[in-house]
Amino acid sequence: MKRILAAAVGLSGILAACGSAGVAPDGSGSGRIEQMRTEYKLGNTFVACDNISGNGARNTQTNVAVRFVLSGAIDNVDVSLKGATTSQYDSNFKKNFKKSELEAVDANTYRAIFNANSATGPLLPQSIIISPTPVKVKNVTATNKVGEFYAALTVNTGTSSYSFDGNNFFRVPVYSNCTVTGETGENV
Numbered sequence: 701m702k703r704i705l706a707a708a709v710g711l712s713g714i715l716a717a718c719g720s721a722g723v724a725p726d727g728s729g730s731g732r733i734e735q736m737r738t739e740y741k742l743g744n745t746f747v748a749c750d751n752i753s754g755n756g757a758r759n760t761q762t763n764v765a766v767r768f769v770l771s772g773a774i775d776n777v778d779v780s781l782k783g784a785t786t787s788q789y790d791s792n793f794k795k796n797f798k799k800s801e802l803e804a805v806d807a808n809t810y811r812a813i814f815n816a817n818s819a820t821g822p823l824l825p826q827s828i829i830i831s832p833t834p835v836k837v838k839n840v841t842a843t844n845k846v847g848e849f850y851a852a853l854t855v856n857t858g859t860s861s862y863s864f865d866g867n868n869f870f871r872v873p874v875y876s877n878c879t880v881t882g883e884t885g886e887n888v
Contacts, residue, residue, distance in 0.1 A: 722864030728857040729772030734809065736851060736870040737888050739763040740840045740878055747842060748849070749878035750818040755838065760819040763835050763888040764872070766851040767811045773857035774799045779812040784848040784871055813888065837886040842875035849874065 721732035738746040739762050748762045755761075766779055780794040795812065802810040813834055849872055852865035 720864060720866055720869045722853075722855070722862040724772065724855070724857050724860040724862045726857075726860040727772075728859050729770065729774065729855055729862065731768055731770040731853065731855055731862070731864060733766065733768050733851060733853070733864065733866040733870050735765075735767040736866060736872055737765045737767070737837070738872055739835055739837060739888050740842075740880075741837050741884060741886075742840055742842050742873075742875075742878075746837075746872060747840070747878070748816065748872050748874045749840065749842065750846070750874065750876045752840070752878045752880060754880035758835070760817055762816045762818070764814045764816055765811055765834070765888045766814075766853075766866075767805065767809065768851075768853060769809050770855060771808050773859070774802075775856045775858040777802065777810075777812075777856070778854040780852045781814060781816070781849050782852050782865070782867075784850055784867065834888045837884045837888055838880045839882045839884060840878040840880055842878045844876040845873055846876050847874045848872060 721730070723730040736746060738748050740747050740749055740752070748764065750760065752759050764781065770777070776799065777797045778794060779797065793814065793816070797812060803812070805811050850866040850870055852863065854861060854863040
């Protein structure tokens with residue numbers, strides 16, 4: 701049993717080092733990002749778009765969903781979207797969720813949905829609506845890749861806090877122009 705526990709602790713350390721998982725220093729909780737999805741799909745890759753043709757009034761908007769797993773104590777969670785090329789980010793893309801405000805997907809899995817609107821600036825993300833109505837995923841063609849973003853989370857357990865992000869494994873490419881070619885039927 702001690703070997704299994706030691707292996708589990710070692711694996712947690714490896715995952716935390718990768719950035720997509722984290723563990724509270726006092727052992728009161730742990731978490732990892734499971735998936736990033738957006739409203740637009742280029743082939744098999746979820747992408748974000750600054751300007752979208754063929755999407756009606758949503759021509760500058762992109763739903764972004766961050767799905768994550770949390771174990772142990774949860775008091776509140778900060779969920780942020782950060783650009784991959786800079787350590788700075790717009791505070792409009794940060795939301796603090798109390799445990800009761802988290803959308804539960806199943807036992808320990810949660811989802812946060814943002815509606816990023818590029819109308820206020822040339823690069824996504826620039827402004828955000830928290831917990832919008834989810835939309836269906838659409839297939840797109842895209843031109844002019846302008847960057848990438850990822851989710852970063854900080855979990856407060858009540859006795860400790862820990863952080864992790866998807867910078868290494870869950871980046872979303874951003875394109876300046878996209879054209880909707882059809883709907884997939886999938887939910888964001």
